[in-house]
Amino acid sequence: MKSKTTLKKAVKFVSNCKYIFLLSKNIFQKNIFSLTLFLISTISFAQSGACKTTLEVEKNRNYSNAGEGGAYFTLVLTNEGNSTDVYNLNAINVNSTCSNNDGTRTSDNVNLNSAFLDNNSSLITSITVPANQTATFSIHLTVPQGTSFNKWNCTQINAVSTNCSNYTVNTVVHTIVNNPSEN
Numbered sequence: 155m156k157s158k159t160t161l162k163k164a165v166k167f168v169s170n171c172k173y174i175f176l177l178s179k180n181i182f183q184k185n186i187f188s189l190t191l192f193l194i195s196t197i198s199f200a201q202s203g204a205c206k207t208t209l210e211v212e213k214n215r216n217y218s219n220a221g222e223g224g225a226y227f228t229l230v231l232t233n234e235g236n237s238t239d240v241y242n243l244n245a246i247n248v249n250s251t252c253s254n255n256d257g258t259r260t261s262d263n264v265n266l267n268s269a270f271l272d273n274n275s276s277l278i279t280s281i282t283v284p285a286n287q288t289a290t291f292s293i294h295l296t297v298p299q300g301t302s303f304n305k306w307n308c309t310q311i312n313a314v315s316t317n318c319s320n321y322t323v324n325t326v327v328h329t330i331v332n333n334p335s336e337n
């Protein structure tokens with residue numbers, strides 16, 4: 155008799171354990187799914203807010219004359235994202251894809267040399283901007299020796315985010331090379 159009762163209890167115990175393990179497996183799977191969905195949503199939301207930046211020339215002064223000392227443009231970089239970002243800076247002569255302010259042919263445009271400067275006039279190649287903050291810096295464009303006078307240049311300034319892959323903001327500045335003897 156005892157063995158039959160013990161056997162019934164053992165079967166009931168195994169059945170209860172099986173039910174508990176199946177229930178916890180279902181709960182675990184539901185929690186993993188919910189957790190995964192939550193993490194994906196959070197990361198996507200964070201990414202979408204992390205990469206929002208503007209780059210402008212201060213007071214929209216995107217035109218200048220380049221004499222013997224070259225030309226300077228003050229740039230304003232605004233990080234509208236939700237985290238601090240470091241932006242690598244570069245400049246490209248984009249003469250064939252811009253339009254000159256006076257309507258002359260871009261095929262006659264000239265290339266200029268460029269250097270980025272912080273607010274202390276020190277050379278920089280990148281700039282750090284905290285979330286929801288603005289930073290200013292300058293680009294100094296210089297005229298290579300032997301460059302023709304009264305010719306235009308278009309330079310595209312790029313700020314490349316290190317937080318967000320393939321995210322770049324840019325602006326274009328227009329410069330005319332002056333003849334120093336005419337000044």
